[in-house]
Amino acid sequence: DAGVIQSPRHEVTEMGQEVTLRCKPISGHNSLFWYRQTMMRGLELLIYFNNNVPIDDSGMPEDRFSAKMPNASFSTLKIQPSEPRDSAVYFCASSPRQVLYNEQFFGPGTRLTVL
Amino acid sequence: QKEVEQNSGPLSVPEGAIASLNCTYSDRGSQSFFWYRQYSGKSPELIMSIYSNGDKEDGRFTAQLNKASQYVSLLIRDSQPSDSATYLCAVKKVQGAQKLVFGQGTRLTINP
Numbered sequence: 001d002a003g004v005i006q007s008p009r010h011e012v013t014e015m016g017q018e019v020t021l022r023c024k025p026i027s028g029h030n031s032l033f034w035y036r037q038t039m040m041r042g043l044e045l046l047i048y049f050n051n052n053v054p055i056d057d058s059g060m061p062e063d064r065f066s067a068k069m070p071n072a073s074f075s076t077l078k079i080q081p082s083e084p085r086d087s088a089v090y091f092c093a094s095s096p097r098q099v100l101y102n103e104q105f106f107g108p109g110t111r112l113t114v115l
Numbered sequence: 116q117k118e119v120e121q122n123s124g125p126l127s128v129p130e131g132a133i134a135s136l137n138c139t140y141s142d143r144g145s146q147s148f149f150w151y152r153q154y155s156g157k158s159p160e161l162i163m164s165i166y167s168n169g170d171k172e173d174g175r176f177t178a179q180l181n182k183a184s185q186y187v188s189l190l191i192r193d194s195q196p197s198d199s200a201t202y203l204c205a206v207k208k209v210q211g212a213q214k215l216v217f218g219q220g221t222r223l224t225i226n227p
Contacts, residue, residue: 031213033213042217042218042219042220043159043203043217043220044217045155045214045215045216048213048214050213055213056214066217091159095213097213102214103149103161103164104161105161106158106159106160108158109156111157
């Protein structure tokens, strides 16, 4: 069975451009998480969805960030406009809610560089 | 005070020895605790979970939890060079919720 799929794997863009990161969770998983990882701040949760509904977006840094989950097999994280401080690795993870103790499976990540 | 704290390391251990990784958390009501391993340039992968006080063993790995001291640790016996990675401690604060809070991670190096 395929794991969490993310695209693109690498993205280099210029400041001010729109960036869209994509994620396909593991089939059958009900929960989806977007994380950002930097050396300075570590791994931070940005937002998570249960059954396609956003539950907690308190980690979204500012209005430039938005996330959607239009169906159970697809989610996007959009940054508009992008800034150099957004440079990081962005991970998507999914989890089957019926698992009592919430193991999260991570995708390979998207390495974003904003020049 | 950070919600989940780990010594960033690097922690250097000779091959075959026991590696001991530590984590403290601030919320006394935290319910579930996880250790993730992250190789350089890769994504985190779950290696251990623990939910009640005491020890939990899985192969060469042992997780230890002390809720009174708000402390969780990971022991790796017979350390191998392939164990060299960053180990992330994660805590789920509220039962029924799914949000995990991660520590900064401890970088472990096993020296042959």
